[in-house]
Amino acid sequence: MNQQLLFNIQEQFDNYVSQFSLSDPEEQQNIDLKYQHSYQVCNKMKKIIDDMLEGKEAYIAQTIALLHDIGRFKQYQEYKTFADAKSEDHAQLGVSVIKDNDLLATVDPINRELILKAIQYHNKPYLPENESEECLLYTKLIRDADKLDIWRVVLKEYTNQSDNNTVNLGLSTAEKISDAVYQQIMAEEVVKYEDLETISDFKLLQMGWVFDINFGPSFTIIKEKEYIDRLYDTLPKTPATKEIYSKINSYLEQQSR
Ligand SMILES: [Fe+2]
Structure with missing residues (x-):
């Protein structure tokens, strides 16, 4: 090559x-x-x-x-x-x-x-x-x-509020967060696509991709581009989403040590 x-x-x-x-x-x-x-x-x-x-x-x-x-x-x-x-x-x-x-x-x-x-x-x-x-x-x-580039793509959609149904995989716009999604993230597991019901679930799945990131420079880009904060900004603030957000931040902090 x-x-x-x-x-x-x-x-x-x-x-x-x-x-x-x-x-x-x-x-x-x-x-x-x-x-x-x-x-x-x-x-x-x-x-x-x-x-x-x-x-x-x-x-x-x-x-x-x-x-x-x-x-x-x-x-x-x-x-x-x-x-x-x-x-x-x-x-x-x-x-x-x-x-x-x-x-x-x-x-x-x-x-x-x-x-x-x-x-x-x-x-x-x-x-x-x-x-x-x-x-x-x-x-x-x-x-x-x-993953680093999908975060760019989805955030562009979410902040333009263009609601591209294809990017959102045709998921429901209801604000509900599925229990299976919550459980997987709290266990530091990557969420399975089959458990997605709503766009909020999909956003949480995307936040949970940090558990599947392998290299130091990738974590640096996540921080520089503020991908996690920007995704969290588009989510409803419920006890579950707050808990997930802090779980993911503490995981990111561990990685940068
Ligand atoms: Fe692909």
Whole structure:
């Protein structure tokens, strides 16, 4: 992997995405949102790996970042949703798209396999078991970079009050917080998507992603961008949300020690 190969893959990625031109402007917005997300995840990835990886390894990490959500375009075109539970696993779909379009033809087979595995694992509830240290490293990196940028995307939606139903996975606007969501966060667990009932639940799930963050630079970005405070600002202030907010802050404090 080198700079030139990454440029070529970026070009092929752009060409691939340009096929997705939808007549409804609101639908096209969702395609554009995922296109921008792909490049923004690359930027976040560069920040995380700055002091950690260089050369070939840094380009592998950036390729994973660029391609991690390539399944989203077909998913949206076919199902008009980003909810995997209502359609199909977008990571698995992405791996098929990469293979069908030969996007990694110029990458040697060992690195190609690593890239595909990290993409496959990027959205799973847990890290894979029985994988190589190298595979785990790239999987953890993409999981961090992805979350850092999703916080940017959702906060933009929440503060514009645009109520993008697709970003909100079609969840209820009721202010209720589900008990299962509360319990998982208080146990420092990442909340399962299947337990979401309301947009507030989804915001709490997003706050709880801190328990699944792996690298120091990611915690620094969370603090700099004030992601947790800004999410909390959009939530109703109830005893449960206050408790969750303080739980998450004390976890973040532990991490920076
Ligand atoms: Fe994804």
